[in-house]
Amino acid sequence: MKDQSVREHILETSKKVFQQLGYEKVTMDDVAKASGKGRSTLYYYFKNKGDVFEAVVSDEYYKMISKAKAAVNKSNSINENLLHYTEVKLKILIELATTYDRILIDIKKNEAILSKIHLNVRNEDIVLIEECLLWAIEKEEITPVSTSDIEFLALAIVTATSSIEREIFLYETIKNDMLKRLQWITQLIIKGLQH
Incomplete structure (x- = not known):
């Protein structure tokens, strides 16, 4: 079952990453690193970078x-x-x-x-x-x-x-x-x- 607080944490940290780097330069690795989550966790909640954005x-x-x-x-x-x-x-x-x-x-x-x-x-x-x-x-x-x-x-x-x-x-x-x-x-x- 998806944990809403994990999703919200990913979103909040993603805002900062997109603001710093811009959409084109952001990778799922950047989002994972900023959120302190593994890539598998990110893909559990989001399909891709566009989905996160x-x-x-x-x-x-x-x-x-x-x-x-x-x-x-x-x-x-x-x-x-x-x-x-x-x-x-x-x-x-x-x-x-x-x-x-x-x-x-x-x-x-x-x-x-x-x-x-x-x-x-x-x-x-x-x-x-x-x-x-x-x-x-x-x-x-x-x-x-x-x-x-x-x-x-x-x-x-x-x-x-x-x-x-x-x-x-x-x-x-x-x-x-x-x-x-x-x-x-x-x-x-x-x-x-x-x-």
């Missing part, structure tokens, strides 16, 4: 989503919830981009990795936004819509904010007022639903 990036994404979830609640308005959601995510992304600048460079070189990870984890974002929308309908902040429309709207909000995040961090096309731009997009969508 994906797990490292996914781990940071899930931590970010967890903090975003903690920032929203039923008593907030839809605007407050979406503001907190985008603000928390943006602050964490800025922090991660600074802390793991080498990893960000590697992601820019191989955006397919980020796309794969994003497709695997974006449901967390969508479910969170759906919940915020349902709270807003309950409180009559926005016009009631069908379940399929809520699902689509949550997907649209997540897609819009994710696209802006990519423009900011991967393509560096947006450098000023990043939070205001993310907020503007979400407020535009919500205003269209208000009574």
Whole structure:
């Protein structure tokens, strides 16, 4: 049976190795040495270096989503919830981009990795936004819509904010007022639903 604490230890030490050496130069031997584990242990938990790297990036994404979830609640308005959601995510992304600048460079070189990870984890974002929308309908902040429309709207909000995040961090096309731009997009969508 796989030990979660061993996997987490490997991930935490791998973050440091990828940050120091970059994805291209890292080998499974480097990860084994840094984690103090044998190669057989690494391969028990991960198929290859790419699998470790994906797990490292996914781990940071899930931590970010967890903090975003903690920032929203039923008593907030839809605007407050979406503001907190985008603000928390943006602050964490800025922090991660600074802390793991080498990893960000590697992601820019191989955006397919980020796309794969994003497709695997974006449901967390969508479910969170759906919940915020349902709270807003309950409180009559926005016009009631069908379940399929809520699902689509949550997907649209997540897609819009994710696209802006990519423009900011991967393509560096947006450098000023990043939070205001993310907020503007979400407020535009919500205003269209208000009574």
